[in-house]
Amino acid sequence: MTDRNYKISSDNNEEGGSASKRQRIEAENNQNAENSANNSSDSTIRCVYNMCQEVLENQKNMVEKLRLTDEKLESIQLQLKSDTVDETTAISSxxxxxxxxxxxxxxxxxxxxxxxxxxxxxxxxxxxxxxxxxxxxxxxxxxxxxxxxxxxxxxxxxxxxxxxxxxxxxxxxxxxxxxxxxxxxxxxxxxxxxxxxxxxxxxxxxxxxxxxxxxxxxxxxxxxxxxxxxxxxxxxxxxxxxxxxxxxxGNYRDNLRSFDETMEEFSDVVLVVNEEKFYISKLYLAAHSPYFKALFLGNFNDSKKSEIKLTGIDDDDFQKYLEVLYGESAIDEFTVEGILMVADMYDTPLVIRKCEQFILKESKKSLKKKLQMAMKYHLDALNKQCRKEIKSIDDIKSVLPGDIRDLDPSIMAEFLEIALSIQ
CATH class of the missing domain: 2.60.210.10 (Apoptosis, Tumor Necrosis Factor Receptor Associated Protein 2; Chain A)
Structure with missing residues (x-):
């Protein structure tokens, strides 16, 4: 007889009745059921834990990629060459x-x-x-x-x-x-x-x-x-x-401010975007943008030039970006993303902040679009507002991208928490 059988037998003798035995059997069955439920709960928790671990691992990989990207961008900014190569010449023929x-x-x-x-x-x-x-x-x-x-x-x-x-x-x-x-x-x-x-x-x-x-x-x-x-x-x-x-x-409304040759006497550099010339003040742009500060005031050949070519942006977007920088109300539903893209590229906090405020308070864009912009351009206040509006499974489905892998890992983890709380 094993120790476990011995203990059960001993208890039976002490309690001395079949009723007590039935009670102990029922108690044991209840305990087994409870253990089974706990095991099921443990299984769910393990599943959620594994999913979260995968999300965290993906997040670590993404952070590392972003770090490497930042390093490359800094390297590019610190190694501005005297002659700007047009974007199309760098592309394979x-x-x-x-x-x-x-x-x-x-x-x-x-x-x-x-x-x-x-x-x-x-x-x-x-x-x-x-x-x-x-x-x-x-x-x-x-x-x-x-x-x-x-x-x-x-x-x-x-x-x-x-x-x-x-x-x-x-x-x-x-x-x-x-x-x-x-x-x-x-x-x-x-x-x-x-x-x-x-x-x-x-x-x-x-x-x-x-x-x-x-x-x-x-x-x-x-x-x-x-x-x-x-x-x-x-x-x-x-x-x-x-x-x-x-x-x-034909997509933009009329310009609110001129940066053409009529402003030449008030400028000390000309920026060329898609053959359009913008006459601006170096110091004014440098005061609002670390990128332009390095470009205009750094130890580079371009710093001494009176005319500098910018690539990778649209001249209409750059026009509206300058208008916002100079205090004009150029932000609307159509222009905001283009302006935000230029402001992010040239690291201009004032313009980024104004774009974010427009999206937060005035924009009628969908929740999905707002969340995409918040993630792409690192708009913390907009990101928080979007997350507060996501309260159901339907809300989660409405903001999911075409490819789930495009979703920011931190938001994926939060969506998982929301789904589990609803379930």
Whole structure:
């Protein structure tokens, strides 16, 4: 007889009855049930713990990447060269055949054509649309599926897949950005279908979107049988379009302040952006921006130049950035992201703060867009406000990016806490 059996037997003799035995059996069963519940709880906690550990590990990797990026940026700022190399000369000269690239709207006008593109830079006005199209395997002839509209730099963008005969067509649509009919947006694009079985399909090209042709794409992007064989997973298709906005016209309201040659007598340097010249004061910009302080007052060849070229930004965005810096009310729903991008690039706290205040108090942008901007431009107050508004599973779903891996790890951990508290 084991020690455990001995103890049970001893207890039975001391209590002396079958009723006591039943009570002890019931107590033991209750204890077993309690232990089982505890084990289940422990399992859930372990699962959550493992998820949090993964999030923390991803966060550490991201922090390290950001640190390395900061070091590279500092190195670039401290090694400004005498001659600024135009962005396009630093890009590979590789071109691609875009014979299948067409406008979605047919027209006899042949003045607008897609142009073979080089490798696309991921700086300036750059964004990525990502979407999983569902039930693609069930699409019929002439059936179309749209992605959700996403706002980037004041304009709505969405993707379209369209089954036509034995091909799947792939398009990008740009919604009208302002009340004017005379607008254009020149872009460089990379269109991608993603596969876990073969190499991704990638097509590149340049497009000019306007009121007449707001949709561009490829009418024979992929053959249907190839799509079904290599790219559909449970009937779903994962697609993305990388977009670089190179130039816009007709999208901005009239300038509130001039920085042209009429200001020459009040300036001591000319900044050139996309061939546009801005006459400004070195000391004024240096007082508000560590970047310009290093550029104008540092020990570099550019510091002595009377004319300096800036690359990677839009001249309209730089105009509005200067207007805000000089006290004008140039921030609105359309201009705010472009201004914020320039202010972040040139490390200008005054302009960043004004943009954040506009988004916090006046902007009607979606919660998802506000959260994206808060993360991208490190807007702490806006980040806190967005998180306070996320209180349910539906709220979490509404702000999730097309690719969950794009979500900031710290916010992912907070979303997990919210989900667990609701459950």
């Amino acid at each position: 590789k071109t691609l055949d875009n014979k299948d690239s067409v406008k979605a709207t047919t027209s006899s006008d042949s003045s607008q054509k897609t142009i073979p593109s080089e490798i696309m830079p991921m700086t300036g006005k750059y964004f990525v649309l990502k979407h999983v199209f569902k039930h693609v395997s069930e699409m019929k002839e002439n059936e179309k599926h749209w992605s959700e509209v996403e706002e980037h730099f004041g304009v709505g963008w969405r993707m379209l897949v369209h089954r036509k005969k034995e091909h799947l067509q792939f398009y990008l649509n740009c919604s009208k950005p302002t009340g004017t009919d005379n607008w254009t947006i020149k872009t460089r694009q990379k269109d991608v279908f993603i596969s876990n079985r073969v190499d991704n399909i990638v097509e590149k090209g340049k497009r000019i979107f306007d009121n007449k042709f707001p949709t561009w794409g490829f009418r024979e992007f992929i053959e249907w049988d190839v799509l079904e064989k290599d790219f559909l997973v449970d009937g779903q298709l994962t697609a993305e379009i990388h977009v670089k906005i190179e130039e816009t016209t």
